[in-house]
Amino acid sequence: MNRDLHEDVFCGLCGADNPKLLFGTHQLPGGKIGGVVRCRTCGLVYRNVRQNAASIRRYFEQGEDADLSPDWIAGRKKAFAEHLILLESFRRNNRILDVGAGHGYFLSTCADRGWNCYGVETSRRAVDYAQRNFGLSLYCGAFEEAVYPDEYFDAVTFFNVLEFLPDPKSALQKTHQLLRPGGVVTVRFSNAVFHVAAYRFFLFLGRIHRRLNHGDQAVIHLYAFDKNSITRLLLESGFEEIKMSWTPLSWTTTSHERIGSWRKLACKLLDACACFFHLVSFKSLLISPSLTAIARKG
Ligand SMILES: [Zn+2]
Structure with missing residues (x-):
């Protein structure tokens, strides 16, 4: 582990240095273990030793392969279209900002419905792709550097992005400033409750047979939020009327790797189970891999 590229951090929500190790990965000088902690x-789940901001930025600037699979595109467009229905009632000045806009599929869906679209994306390749394919003009750089007038947007969206940001609280505080009064932020995030349990389950299987362990710590990024931690983060950033929604599974790969029919069937079964428990618990049990939080600026 290259110490020059890494940093030790305290909790990004309450600021405490009081971590309980969930999965250890790095032995640090002095015997300390760093990894995924709670x-x-x-209660926030995060990585207490991580790549430093410059190193993370370099990683995202390189971007990902723009040769996206039809499965991935279809899955995302369906989710985006459903999400936009929720935002329709907040449309006043008709401006929407997507942070971590990627290849522009969400904003292209917004543009189809007449929104004036703004986006921030660190990957130059993704920005070029969005320009070439959808005519979108995204800001290429970090969100904290992007400049917009205060109270400019009706809606700001983060689709599986907040957990990658080194300082999610300051990102939400900036979002609050950019939203008009009554505007809305939506945050889709990987659900820590699901991913920590899934990783432990695969560790257990791995003890039975090494080949059964398909757990991957990489699904937990700099942070892994859950219903409680994202609620507190939004409240402390000035938001109110926070609503949490169950998000359908979207287990597809960005590449052209084929997803087998057994895996598709397993995904549908898991989806149905998560939906069933969500409904029979009067929508209080949120166990899907991703959740969406929606909050309003007062
Ligand atoms: Zn904390």
């Missing part, structure tokens, strides 16, 4: 003070 803050004993507030």
